[in-house]
Amino acid sequence: PRFDTVIKNGKVVTASDITDCWIGIKDEKIHSLAAQFDEEDLIGAKIIDAEGAYVMPGGIDGHVHLCQDLKTGPHGLGGECADDFATGSLSSLCGGTTTILTFATQTRSIEDKSLLGVVERYNARAEKTGSYVDYGYHIIIVRDDEDMLEEELPRLRDEWGVTSCKVFMTYESQRLKDRELLDVMVAARKNGITTMVHAENGDMIEWLTDKLESKGMFAPYYHALSRPPLVEGEATNRAIAMSELVQNPILFVHVGSTLGMDNVRKAQTQGLPIYAETCPQYLNLTWDDLRKFHSPTCFENSKMICSPPPPPDSSDREALYVGLHNGTFTIFSSDHCPFRYDSPTGKPSGILEHPDSMEDESFVAPTTLEEAHQCDKHALADLTDRKDGAFRFIPNGIPGVETRMPLLYTGGLLEGRITAQKFVELTSTNPAKLYGLYPRKGTIQPGSDADLVIWHPQDKFKPFQLTNSQLHHNVDYTPYEGQTISNWPRYVFIRGQLSYSEGEVLGRLRDGKYLKRGSSALSKGLPGKKDPRKVASWLYD
Numbered sequence: 290p291r292f293d294t295v296i297k298n299g300k301v302v303t304a305s306d307i308t309d310c311w312i313g314i315k316d317e318k319i320h321s322l323a324a325q326f327d328e329e330d331l332i333g334a335k336i337i338d339a340e341g342a343y344v345m346p347g348g349i350d351g352h353v354h355l356c357q358d359l360k361t362g363p364h365g366l367g368g369e370c371a372d373d374f375a376t377g378s379l380s381s382l383c384g385g386t387t388t389i390l391t392f393a394t395q396t397r398s399i400e401d402k403s404l405l406g407v408v409e410r411y412n413a414r415a416e417k418t419g420s421y422v423d424y425g426y427h428i429i430i431v432r433d434d435e436d437m438l439e440e441e442l443p444r445l446r447d448e449w450g451v452t453s454c455k456v457f458m459t460y461e462s463q464r465l466k467d468r469e470l471l472d473v474m475v476a477a478r479k480n481g482i483t484t485m486v487h488a489e490n491g492d493m494i495e496w497l498t499d500k501l502e503s504k505g506m507f508a509p510y511y512h513a514l515s516r517p518p519l520v521e522g523e524a525t526n527r528a529i530a531m532s533e534l535v536q537n538p539i540l541f542v543h544v545g546s547t548l549g550m551d552n553v554r555k556a557q558t559q560g561l562p563i564y565a566e567t568c569p570q571y572l573n574l575t576w577d578d579l580r581k582f583h584s585p586t587c588f589e590n591s592k593m594i595c596s597p598p599p600p601p602d603s604s605d606r607e608a609l610y611v612g613l614h615n616g617t618f619t620i621f622s623s624d625h626c627p628f629r630y631d632s633p634t635g636k637p638s639g640i641l642e643h644p645d646s647m648e649d650e651s652f653v654a655p656t657t658l659e660e661a662h663q664c665d666k667h668a669l670a671d672l673t674d675r676k677d678g679a680f681r682f683i684p685n686g687i688p689g690v691e692t693r694m695p696l697l698y699t700g701g702l703l704e705g706r707i708t709a710q711k712f713v714e715l716t717s718t719n720p721a722k723l724y725g726l727y728p729r730k731g732t733i734q735p736g737s738d739a740d741l742v743i744w745h746p747q748d749k750f751k752p753f754q755l756t757n758s759q760l761h762h763n764v765d766y767t768p769y770e771g772q773t774i775s776n777w778p779r780y781v782f783i784r785g786q787l788s789y790s791e792g793e794v795l796g797r798l799r800d801g802k803y804l805k806r807g808s809s810a811l812s813k814g815l816p817g818k819k820d821p822r823k824v825a826s827w828l829y830d
């Protein structure tokens with residue numbers, strides 16, 4: 290047969306166009322696009338009728354935490370990912386995301402000095418289960434040893450196709466000092482490795498946390514007060530200055546404030562290669578959601594704790610949507626952090642790791658509110674069932690790999706805040722370009738992988754209220770419980786294979802392939818910005 294599969298009657302959306310056309314798929318790839326195919330071209334092909342709905346490149350989620358354990362938990366304070374590659378990739382598939390980029394995490398322990406070793410061990414976790422969707426890794430770097438950076442970054446790039454690293458400006462166990470950040474940035478630039486920056490001022494956070502606790506403000510809600518928008522505002526400014534100094538493009542991950550976004554915008558206007566990501570939590574949650582459950586009978590705030598926190602109110606939401614619309618944000622990712630709420634290795638794990646319980650062998654952590662009130666060591670007024678203790682100890686991060694695309698489709702595309710083309714650019718094309726996967730991934734053109742998501746025709750879709758049991762992750766809650774969802778992927782193809790069809794999973798573990806990636810295809814910045822009297826461009830002479 291000429292084609293393995295033909296998708297007819299779709300509105301095919303790329304980052305630039307919407308075209309009424311048919312798609313012919315052959316050998317895992319997009320083979321042809323045409324207004325219509327002849328009858329004989331269809332012989333032997335599986336036919337899928339899109340019925341006028343949008344057909345888009347499969348989602349690429351550039352920010353997913355899977356298989357990180359207590360020691361390397363996403364926020365470095367504890368917490369174990371409830372999703373491995375099996376459940377995490379299943380959840381991804383069912384939400385229209387056909388490629389995920391996850392984090393191999395270095396720790397400060399000496400066994401983890403070798404970045405190659407870290408990636409090898411992490412890769413074993415992925416290979417143990419296999420994956421429903423294609424996947425690749427970022428490397429989190431928490432040290433700046435010269436030999437490590439010089440010898441290992443080129444090998445990570447060449448042998449593994451790991452072409453992106455993440456660095457932290459906060460979290461005691463992960464943060465780098467400014468001079469260490471500069472070391473990593475210089476090494477990243479030399480090797481064409483994209484630097485992802487978690488920009489929050491760690492000192493401000495620690496100081497504010499101490500002050501809040503001294504006033505008895507331990508409850509999960511105060512997590513947000515320990516990280517007001519200025520915390521991100523300061524750190525983004527500082528990282529932009531460092532990026533300019535050493536001429537290294539950076540991407541700010543999970544930008545959650547208009548202050549942070551405005552700093553990014555200003556730097557971009559100056560021609561600096563500053564990129565930014567935002568996430569569903571910053572468009573769909575506010576401080577009200579953190580407070581919502583704060584009643585004497587219902588303490589579920591820890592479900593909403595992530596860093597940076599959601600913005601104070603919905604006025605920020607509109608501003609962030611403008612940032613998606615006008616290109617300030619390059620990509621839209623989930624920052625999926627699969628901590629369970631009702632598990633001692635999930636949200637409560639921080640409480641179990643309370644310093645009292647480590648230093649004092651006779652210390653027994655309180656298990657009820659009553660016990661907590663009597664615990665003078667603890668002085669936690671709000672500890673119930675160990676799930677919602679002092680915010681300082683609660684693992685940061687919330688799940689969302691499956692809801693990322695439907696939430697942006699509902700709140701962005703259908704509300705007219707962004708176009709369908711912009712939706713594709715943010716959820717697929719730009720992540721592919723930024724992380725060295727384009728044009729194999731991220732677009733619909735002859736030769737590209739046939740990773741596709743077909744939505745429901747809008748007039749035939751009945752909006753529904755989201756509830757966690759509909760999702761496929763291994764987390765026992767969704768922060769978006771009860772939110773209205775107005776469309777959902779109907780068909781999802783992984784390299785030409787129909788893997789998800791009208792709610793049914795047809796794909797299998799092991800379908801997903803590891804992706805060796807190239808360097809970022811996005812601009813490295815303006816040549817005019819390299820005056821050696823002003824910036825350290827001489828470093829590279």
Ligand code: URP
Binds near residue numbers: 363364596597686687
């Ligand atoms: O709260 C968050 N985002 N935790 C996840 C780890 C990270 O910094 O991305």
Ligand code: ZN
Binds near residue numbers: 487542543
């Ligand atoms: Zn982060």
Ligand code: ZN
Binds near residue numbers: 352354625
């Ligand atoms: Zn993250």
Ligand code: ZN
Binds near residue numbers: 643666667
């Ligand atoms: Zn205590």
